[in-house]
Each structure stands twice: as C-alpha cells, then as structure tokens.
Amino acid sequence: MRKILSLILLLALVGQASAQLQSPEQFLGYKIGTRYTPHWKIVSYFQHVAANAPKTVKLQQYGQTNEGRPLMVAFISSEENMNNLEAIRANNLRLANLSRDKAAPNENAAPIVWLSYNVHGNETSSSEAALMTVWALVDPANTKIKEWLKNTVVVMDPCINPDGRDRYVNWFNSVVGVKATPRMDTREHRDPWPGGRSNHYNFDLNRDWAWQTQVESQQRLKLYNQWMPQIHVDYHEQGINEPYYFAPAAEPYHEIITQWQRDFQTTIGKSHAKYFDANGWLYFTKLRFDLFYPSYGDTYPTYNGAIGMTYEQGGGPAGGATALTEEGDTLTLYDRAIHHFTTGMSTIEIASINASKLITEYRKFFNRAVSGGFGEYKTYIIKNNPKDADRLQALLQLLEKNGIEYGTATGNGKGYNYFTAKEESFSVANGDVVVSAFQPRSAMVQALLEPKSKLSDSATYDITAWSLPYAYGLQAFATKDRINPTAYQKPAAVVNTTGDVYAYVIKWEGLQSAKTTGQLLQKGITLRYSEVPFEVNGQKFDRGSVIVMKTSNQAFGADLWKHVVDAANANNVKLYPVTTGFVDNGGDFGSDLVTPFKMKRVVLLTGEGVSSLGAGEIWHFFDKQLEYPVSLVYANDFSRIDWAKTDVIIMPDGNYRFMSDKSSTDELKEWVSKGGKVIALESAVAAFARLDWGLKSKKAEGDNSKDPYQALASYENRERDFVSTMTPGSIYKVQLDNTHPLAFGYPEYYYTLKMDDNIYEFMNGNGWNVGVLKKENQLAGFVGSKLQNRLKDGLLFGAQNIGRGSVIYLTDDIMFRNFWENGKLMLCNAVFF
Ligand SMILES: [Zn+2]
Numbered sequence: 001m002r003k004i005l006s007l008i009l010l011l012a013l014v015g016q017a018s019a020q021l022q023s024p025e026q027f028l029g030y031k032i033g034t035r036y037t038p039h040w041k042i043v044s045y046f047q048h049v050a051a052n053a054p055k056t057v058k059l060q061q062y063g064q065t066n067e068g069r070p071l072m073v074a075f076i077s078s079e080e081n082m083n084n085l086e087a088i089r090a091n092n093l094r095l096a097n098l099s100r101d102k103a104a105p106n107e108n109a110a111p112i113v114w115l116s117y118n119v120h121g122n123e124t125s126s127s128e129a130a131l132m133t134v135w136a137l138v139d140p141a142n143t144k145i146k147e148w149l150k151n152t153v154v155v156m157d158p159c160i161n162p163d164g165r166d167r168y169v170n171w172f173n174s175v176v177g178v179k180a181t182p183r184m185d186t187r188e189h190r191d192p193w194p195g196g197r198s199n200h201y202n203f204d205l206n207r208d209w210a211w212q213t214q215v216e217s218q219q220r221l222k223l224y225n226q227w228m229p230q231i232h233v234d235y236h237e238q239g240i241n242e243p244y245y246f247a248p249a250a251e252p253y254h255e256i257i258t259q260w261q262r263d264f265q266t267t268i269g270k271s272h273a274k275y276f277d278a279n280g281w282l283y284f285t286k287l288r289f290d291l292f293y294p295s296y297g298d299t300y301p302t303y304n305g306a307i308g309m310t311y312e313q314g315g316g317p318a319g320g321a322t323a324l325t326e327e328g329d330t331l332t333l334y335d336r337a338i339h340h341f342t343t344g345m346s347t348i349e350i351a352s353i354n355a356s357k358l359i360t361e362y363r364k365f366f367n368r369a370v371s372g373g374f375g376e377y378k379t380y381i382i383k384n385n386p387k388d389a390d391r392l393q394a395l396l397q398l399l400e401k402n403g404i405e406y407g408t409a410t411g412n413g414k415g416y417n418y419f420t421a422k423e424e425s426f427s428v429a430n431g432d433v434v435v436s437a438f439q440p441r442s443a444m445v446q447a448l449l450e451p452k453s454k455l456s457d458s459a460t461y462d463i464t465a466w467s468l469p470y471a472y473g474l475q476a477f478a479t480k481d482r483i484n485p486t487a488y489q490k491p492a493a494v495v496n497t498t499g500d501v502y503a504y505v506i507k508w509e510g511l512q513s514a515k516t517t518g519q520l521l522q523k524g525i526t527l528r529y530s531e532v533p534f535e536v537n538g539q540k541f542d543r544g545s546v547i548v549m550k551t552s553n554q555a556f557g558a559d560l561w562k563h564v565v566d567a568a569n570a571n572n573v574k575l576y577p578v579t580t581g582f583v584d585n586g587g588d589f590g591s592d593l594v595t596p597f598k599m600k601r602v603v604l605l606t607g608e609g610v611s612s613l614g615a616g617e618i619w620h621f622f623d624k625q626l627e628y629p630v631s632l633v634y635a636n637d638f639s640r641i642d643w644a645k646t647d648v649i650i651m652p653d654g655n656y657r658f659m660s661d662k663s664s665t666d667e668l669k670e671w672v673s674k675g676g677k678v679i680a681l682e683s684a685v686a687a688f689a690r691l692d693w694g695l696k697s698k699k700a701e702g703d704n705s706k707d708p709y710q711a712l713a714s715y716e717n718r719e720r721d722f723v724s725t726m727t728p729g730s731i732y733k734v735q736l737d738n739t740h741p742l743a744f745g746y747p748e749y750y751y752t753l754k755m756d757d758n759i760y761e762f763m764n765g766n767g768w769n770v771g772v773l774k775k776e777n778q779l780a781g782f783v784g785s786k787l788q789n790r791l792k793d794g795l796l797f798g799a800q801n802i803g804r805g806s807v808i809y810l811t812d813d814i815m816f817r818n819f820w821e822n823g824k825l826m827l828c829n830a831v832f833f
Contacts, residue, residue: 020052021048021049021052021053021138021139021140022048022052023135023139024045024131024132024135027044027045027048028041028045028131031334032128032131032132032334032337033125033128033332033333033334033335033336033337033338034333034334035173035321035333036124036128036169036172036173036321036333037127037128037131037169038166038169038170039069039127039159039162039165039166039169040069042127042130042131042158042159043070043072043158045131045134046059046072046074046134046158047059049074049134049135049138050074053138055079055082056076056077056078056079056082056137056138056149057074057075057076057082057134057137057138058074058075058082058085059072059073059074059075060072060073060074060075060223062219062220062222062223063215063216063218063219063220064215064219065161065162065163065199065200065215065216066163066199066200066201066215067162067163067166067200069162069163069166070162071157071160071162071216071219071220072157072158073155073156073157073223074134074155074156074158075153075154075155076134076137076138076149076153076154076155076156077110077149077152077153077154078146078149078150080150081110081149081150081153085153088109088110088112088153089226089227091105091106091109092105092109092112092227092228093226093228095107095109095359095362095363095366096228096305096362096366096440097366097367097369097370097440098228098366098403098440105363107359107360107363108356108359109359110151110152110153110355111151111152111153111229111230111231111351111354111355111358111359111362112152112153112154112155112227112228112229112230112231113152113153113154113155113229113230113231113233113347113348113351114154114155114156114157114224114227114229114231114232114233114301114306115130115133115154115155115156115157115232115233115235115344115347116157116160116232116233116234116235116297117129117130117156117157117158117159117160117235117340118130118158118159118160118161118164118165118235119160119161119205119206119234119235119236119297120161120164120196120197120198120204120205120206120236120237120316121161121162121163121164121165121166121167121168121196121197121198121199122164122165122167122168122191122195122196122197122316122317123197123235123236123237123313123315123316123317124165124168124169124196124237124315124333125237125313125315125319125333125336125337125339125340126235126236126237126313126337126340127158127159127165128333128336128337129235129336129337129338129339129340129341129344130156130158130159131158132337132338132341133156133341133344133345134156134158136341136345137149137154137348145345145348147352148348148349148351148352149348149352150352151352151355152348152351152352152355154348155227155229157220160205160216160220161198161199161205161216163199163200164196164197164198164199164200164205165196167196168191168195168196168317169196171191171192171196172188172191172320172321175187175188176188176320176321180320180321180322181320181322182320182322182323182324182330183324184240184318184323184324186320188320188321189317189318189319189320189323190318191317191318193606193607193608193610193612194606194612194615194616195317195612196317197317198612198613198616199214199216201214201616201619201620201623201624202612202613202615202616202617202619202620203613203616203617203620203817203818204613204817205217206234206236206296206297207293207295207296207462207817208295208817209221209294209295209296209297209299209300210294210295210300210398210402210444210448210819211295211398211817211818211819212398212401212402213620213817213818213819214620218401221401221402222401225304225402225403228304228305228306229301229306230305230306230307230351230358230359230362231306231307231309231347231351231358232297232298232301232306232307232308232309233309233310233311233343233344233347234296234297234298234308234309234310234311235311235313235340236310236311236312236313237312237313237314237315237316237319237336238312238313238314238315238316239314239316239318240314240315240316240318240319240323240325240331241314241325241326241327242312242314243281243282243283243284243314244276244281244282244283244284244311244312244313244314244339244343245283245284245285245287245288245289245310245311245312246268246269246272246283246285246309246311246312246343247265247266247268247269247272247285247307247309247311248262248265248266248269248285248286249265249286249289249290249291249298249309249310250286250287250288250289250290251290252290252291252292252455253290253291253292254291254292254294254299254302254303254447254453255375255453255454256303256374256375256443256446256447257291257302257303258361258365258368260361260364260365261302261307261365264307264354264358264361265307265309267350267354268307268309268346268347268350269285271346271347271349271350272342272343272346272347273285274346275342275343275346276339276342279342281339289310289312291308292453292455292462292464293462293463293464293466294444294447294448294466295466295817295819296308296310296462297310298310299447303443303444303447304441304443304444305362305365305366305369305443306362307358311340311343313336313339313340314331314336315331315333315336319331319333319336321333365443366440368442369439369440369441369442369443370438370439370440370442371438372436372437372438372442372482373442374437374442374443374445374446375437375442375443375445375446375450376450376480377415377416377437377446377449377450377478377479377480378436378437378438378479378480378481378482378483379413379415379434379435379436379437379478379479379481379482379483380434380435380437380445380449380469380476380477380478380479381409381413381415381426381428381432381433381434381476381477381478381479381483382395382432382433382434382435382469382474382475382476383432383474383475383476383477384429384431384432384433385474385475386509387509387745387747388473388474388475388510389491389509389510390509390510390511390512390513391472391473391474391510391511391821391822392433392472392474393490394472394511394821395433395468395472395474395821396433396488396490398468398819399435402441402444402448403440403441403444404435404439404441404444404445404448405435405436405439405441405485406433406434406435406485406488407433407434407436407485407486407487407488408428408430408431408432408433408434408485408486408487408488408489409428409432409434409483409484409485409486410428410429410430411427411428411483412425412426412427412428413425413426413427413428413477413479413481413483414426414479414481415477415478415479415480415481416451416477416478416479417477418451418467418469418470418475418476418477418478418779419475419733419749421451421779424477426477426479428483431489433488434483434485435449435485436482436483436484436485437482438482448466448467448468449467449468449469449476449478450467450478451467451469451478451779451780452465452467452779452780452781453465453466453467453780455782462728462729463728463729463730463753463755463781464728464729464730464780464781464782465729465730465731465753465779465780465781465782466729466753466819467731467780470731470751470779470780470822471751471753471819471820471821471822472821472822473746473750473751473821473822493572494568494569494572494573494574495569496565496568496569496574496575497565498561498562498564498565499561499577501561501577501578501579502549502578502579502580502581503547503548503549503577503578503581503589504547504548504561504564504568504575504576504577504578505536505539505541505545505546505547505548505575505576505578506545506546506547506548506568506573506575506576507541507542507545507574507576508529508542508543508544508545508546508744508745509745510745510825511625511626511821511824511825511828512571512572512573513546513571513573513745514626514824514825514828514832515571515625515626515627515628516567516568516570516571516573517546517828517832518626518627518628518828518832519567519570519571519627520548520563520564520567521597521598521599521600521628521832522599522628522629523556523563524555524598524599525548525553525556525560525563525564526552526553526596526597526598527546527547527548527596527597527598528546528547528548528549528589528594528595528596528597529544529545529546529547529594529595529597529741529744529832529833530543530544530545530547530586530587530593530594531543531587531593531594531595531741532586532587532593533585533586534583534584534585534586534587535583535584535585535586536578536580536581536582536583536584536586537578537579537580539576539578541576541586542744542745543738543739543741543744544741544744544745544829544833547578547589547594548560548564549581549589552596595833597832597833600647600648600677600831600832601629601631601645601646601647601648602622602628602629602630602631602646602647602648602649602650602831603630603631603632603633603641603646603648603649603650604618604619604622604630604631604632604633604650604652605633605634605635605649605650605651605652605654605656606619606632606633606634606635606652607633607634607635607636607637608634608635608636609635609636609654609655609656609657610635610652610653610654610655610656611652611653611654611682611683613653614652614653614654614681614682614813615632615652615654617652617813617815617816617817617818618630618650618652618681618815618827619632620818621815621818621824621827625818625824626824626828628831630650631646635651635654635656635657635658636657636658638657638658638664639658639664643667643671643676646671646676647675647676647677648676648677648678648679648831649676649677649678649679650679650681650831651678651679651680651681651684651687652681652682652684653681653682653683653684653813654683654684655683655687656684656687659684659687659688659690659691660687660690665691669693669802671805672802672803672805672806672807673802673803673804673805674803674804674805675803675804675805676805677805677806677807677808677830678805678806678807678808679807679808679810679827679830679831680807680808680809680810681810681811681813681814681815682756682758682810682811682812682813683756683758685758685760685809685810685811686758688807688809689760693800693802693807694763694766694767694800695760695763695767695798695800695809696760696761697758697759697760697761698759698760698761698790698794726756726757726784726787727754727755727756727757727781727782727783727784727787727791728755728781728782729753729754729755729781730753730754730778730780730781730782730783731751731752731753731754731778731779731780731781732751732752732754732773732777732778732779732791733749733750733751733752733777733779734749734750734751734752734771734772734773734777734796734797735748735749735771735772735773735774735777736748736749736750736770736771736797737768737769737770737771740768740770740799741799741829741833742768742770742771742797742799742808742826742829742830742833743770743771743797743826743829744829744833745825745829746825746826750771750797750822750823750826751779751822752771752796752812752814752823753812753813753816753820754783754791754812755812755813755816757787757790757791758811759773759790759791759794759795759796759811760794760795760796760798760809760811761794761795762794762795763795763798763800766800767798767799767800767801768798768799768800769795769798770797770798770799771795771796771797771798772793772794772795772796772797773791773792773793773794773795773796774792774793775792775793776792777792778791795809795811796810796811796812797809797810797811797826808830810826810827810830814826814827815827
C-alpha cells in the first residue's frame, strides 16, 4: 500500500515537472549550439513556452510557407502589458497617425521591439539564439529582464524563412558524421545548389520587404504593418572570418533617414559594444551594410519610422557546426548563437532604458510625415493610359500592401516628367493615380516613387535605382506642389458573355492577357496572333492581338466560346467579339500576317552553375503568376534532356558548362534550326556571344587617356576605384522596335535595370535589334565613370533566326526580383510568339 501510494506520488510529481516551463536544453534534450534544431522543434518549443507562461507570452500563427510550414510570432511582455496588448497595438497605430480612431494617443506607451530571425535559411545560428532569447525572457529566475518587460513589448519571429532553414538543416544533418569537422574543405561546409539562403522559389526574402512577391513576406508584412514597431532587428550571418557586425550602419544612408534614427543606431551599438568588450569578442560597425535600397529588413522598418537594423554574425552556410577560422580559432554554432543572443538582450535593454524617448521620436516622425516633411516632391501623378491598365492595377496593389494612400484628381501642374527627365507641364485627369506626400507613410512614398534617390556614397550593397514608375513602365510626374487627391474609383470587373461570333480578339496589353492566352493554350486551343495592327467591325487592334476562331478548334465544338469567356472573365480581360475575318485595315484573319500558335513546352535550366535567383524568378513567375507549366531540368544534364519534347529552353543568368563544349553547342544549334527556341538571359547571352553564331560583345572602349600617372591608384581609394568600373543597378531607357513580336504590347521604349556592363554590337543582317541603348539614356541610379562611355550604341534585346527556330537575347534581368513588373510581358512574348 505504502509502495503504491509513493508510486502515485512519484507519477504526480513527474506529471507536474513536465507541465512546467522548461529551458531549451531541458525541452530539446541537448544544449543549444551542439546540433541544429529543425523548424518543427523550434515551433514546439515556442508552443511549450506559450502554454506554460500564458500570462506573459502569446503565440500567433500568421501564415504558412510554400512547403506548408507554419509562420509565427511570439508576443512577450509583462503580465500587465499582455492584458492590454490590443490596446497597446491600437495606441501604437494612433502614434503613427495610422488609425481611423483620431483620439490623441498615449505618449507614455511601451515601445515595441520586433526581432526577426533567420531570414536567410542557411544563416542558421539566429533561430538557435531565438530559443535562448525567449527562454531568458520567461525564465522565472531572471528578474532583471522582468523589469525591462514592464515598459517594453517584444515581438519575436523565430524563423522568417522556415523552408530555407530546413533545406539547410536537413542537408547538413545528412552529411555530418558523429563529430562535425572544422576542416573547411569538407562537404559539410559546402551547402549545395540552390543553397538554403532563399525560400522555396529561390527568392531572397531580405530583398522582398517592399515588393512582397513571396508568400512569407506577404503574410508577415500584413502583420508587421498592424504593429509598426519602434525597433526592428534582422538577424544574419556572413563569412566565417568576419567579426560580428552591428549598428550604426554604413553610408550611404537614404536622405529620408532622420537624425534621431542615425543617433539611436549609435546608442544601440555602444550598448552592444559594452557586452562584446566584456567578453573579448571582436566586432565592427559603420562598414559594408548601408541603409539605401528600400526592401531590406533594416531599411523598410526605418522608412516606416522604426530603428531598423541588421546584425551579422560570422558563420553562415560555410560555418557548419564548427569551423576553423583563418586566425586559427574554432567557431562553433554555440559561439554564433550566443553572440546573437547577446545583441538581442542588449537591444531590449536599451529600448527599455530609452522607452520614453523612443515613443516621442516615433511620434515626431509620423507627425512630420503627415505634414509632408519628407522629400522634395509633394505629389506624384501616375497616368492612367488604357494600355497600361494591368500594370497600373499591379502598382495600386503594391501601394495597398505597403499601406500607402492614393486617390485621383483633375487639373494642371508642372513637375518632373519621368520619361523625358525634364521639368514639364502636365494635366491630371480623373482615373490618374495621385499619391500625396502628406500621409503617414510619406517616407516610404518618397523612397519608392521619387525619380532619383540621392546617394551620399557610391559604394553600396545593392541596386541604386528602383523608382516604381520605371519598374512598372508607367508615365508619371513628380511635382513640388501639393495636390489633394479624392477617392479613387477602381474600374468594375470585366464580364464577357458568349455570343454567336466569328472570332474573339484579346488585346495584348499585359500579364492578364498573357495569362488568359496561356490558359487557353493549356486547354489545347489553337490561337492566332496578328503581326500587324488591324481594324475590323470599327474596332482598332494593335500588333500581337490574339484571335480565337472556330477553325482549328473543331474538337471543342459548342464549348469553345465558353472556355474563352471563362478564362477571360477569370483574368479580368475584355474580349472583343468580331463578326468577320475580312479586315478594313491590316491582314485578314486567313492571311499570312496572322500566325497560328499552340501550347509550347517550356524547359527551364537550373542547377550548378545557374544563378539560383535568376532561375527562381522565372520558376516563380511561371508557377505562381502566369500559371503556365514549366519543366525544371539540370543544365549539366544537357545530354540527357529529351529535346523532342521541348519547344522552348529558358537559360537564366549563369555559367553553362555545355556552352563551352563544341559537340553540345552543335547539338543545340541543330535543335534550334529544326524549330526550337532558346531564351537566354543576362550572362547566358554572353555565352552565345563567345560562339560563332553571330552575336558579338561590344569591345571595351580603348583607353584614350595617355596620362601614365593614371596607373598610380591610391591604395586607400581601392574600393572607390573599383566602383568606377561598375553599375550596381541603374535605370536606362531602351529604344524598342515594337513591330517585332518580342516587343509586342510595348510602346517604343522600355525602362531597363542595368546591373552589369554587358552590351552587344548591333546585329547586322543576321538578327533583329529589338531593344537598343542609344546615347545619354540613363535615367536614374549610379553608373561608374568608367562605364558611362561603354553603355550606349549597343544591343540589349535581340532575336536571331536560325533555320526554323530562333534564339532570343535578353541581356538584362527583365524579371528582377519579380517586382520589375514591366519586363514580364517581354518574357511572355519570347515564349508565345
Ligand atoms: Zn543574410
């Protein structure tokens, strides 16, 4: 009996212990840093903490990844704050002038510190640090931290990119032995293609904050913009030999960043330095990581009123679990995690110490915003041209995702014309989009819409131009005058109905028309496109208009029109019914100016040597936007690919091994001449220029200067000298021959993002020069002085016919990060026509 009683007691005690709050080590059964924690276990630990500390921790799932993993944040604060969490959030939006509730905000509020971990999946130590951090915040023994949480709300996103993290962690665990080795040439230090850095579609989520092309960013930003923290930290890793990096950031800073934001970066940096000094850890500040491109985890929060920062630990994918550094030290996963843990705690501490100042300055930022105090332009006008309707709608969606208000107006004014790069007069008509600088998101408005962002320093980490009217190919003006917009009426949804017609015509005006076309082709419907403009039944149609006819589609019988109407309605595309194929102008539908076309089987080359980002942009575009099938193959499997089952090969940016093998390129040429089509992008174009197929790279400019002293470069200026030979991403106006199918649906120009010095000689008799760079066509961004002469009088986009097939050359990244909206139709043209 006694024995039974004590057994019952023991069981009860065990039950109690397991229901109690556990440290990560107790919960996981190993010490943090001794092995990698897979994402599901990170989720489990956060669930455990929330379940056992319900008064101070709240977990919220805000979405899921492409591969179905949960995305979540934990809110952590004092019991009193947690009881008022919704009131704190509502008050915070009032502080930012973002609330419909115009009651005066409480300026004695708790600042919100948002910590984002592991955006780059193979920079893994930060999610391990997140486990240590959440434990420190709830550990009953930790009384000092309880004091901080009385006036601070912490939001932790333990893993922004779970698919990338698990890709890395699963791979690492599959190649490591009983003991990890610090030897750097072993396979466990070589994360294979495409690497764990990116998300499922090979996108860099730390370039996607503003554009939100990816599901992770879309769902996270929705939540972020409902909270609008005062401090945001984005955790990263860099090369294993790099010391820790924390704020203050490097130049260039975007000019909209306030003095307070600059100063507080230093305050935070000094706090971290205190802890790093005490531990003898090496670090640096003010170098490399700048605050300019608006779509990072540091700049985006900064342009939204926060102190936005990047913290970088040495480690990254090459770090494995233990790594030998150049200085002979061993860097372990634990070392990496404890450094990130330390800066996290220091950030919360400094926020608590400066709580009141953080709130007052945050309030000032948004009061300045609503009085139009950021940037020289006070209003942006984006013209509503009928042919640009798709891209205008896409732009409005982007503004909405970023909480930017817009409207419309009527009248006249004077301002900067994005197309001519000159001050000119303009008129605003109802339906044009008007964005005022007098709004809470004013800083973001300037960062995204201003024609040129001023660079205080040319050595930056990313592109230097992204102005939305260029990226979206829209006609726009920026004026220093204030225009008050009125409510915007979006066009009503298109409703087509079936009728007794000879044909339906789809105008080729954007992604939606391409999507409709792609869907009809997938059903097996044969379509036709007109190579010339035409006029029929009193309606005018441009080149590239797609015609659906009963001819060649007999198999669909009476259902044909229903398929067409359904697809068009689903994509909000207007169908033009036509009663005759006898045109008043242009080519009759039966003439050879109207070309039939069918479903194309598209293959995308991927794998070792191919840019994972370049391939990912195309994969994501086909899979998630165009919704058209694409088969991904490994480029190094060139000899195994079933060419007979392929109509189009897309070669993204990359170095292709088979392109330097004569028998492979002969085989490729043979396939093309039989009717195949190759679409080469970026450096893949350069590989064709090295063959004798006809395309030639433009020769480097001869060095005209005879000054021998030019060779004497100053060592101190080495970085600056390098910069003079590059363009990190600037915008050029390309002259288009829109009579060629590659440029159907475009005006006579295209704004391209130039990220390298690749340019080709005009094709003479052996191809079509569809997009060419003429003189002085640079519109925005930085171009090194030594490059300015080279980037003119050359070919960027071309088409070469070989036998019955063709090769399309697209020198620039027309799909850049999938936010370069204006390039998408060109890829559709290349595939379909
Ligand atoms: Zn990173």
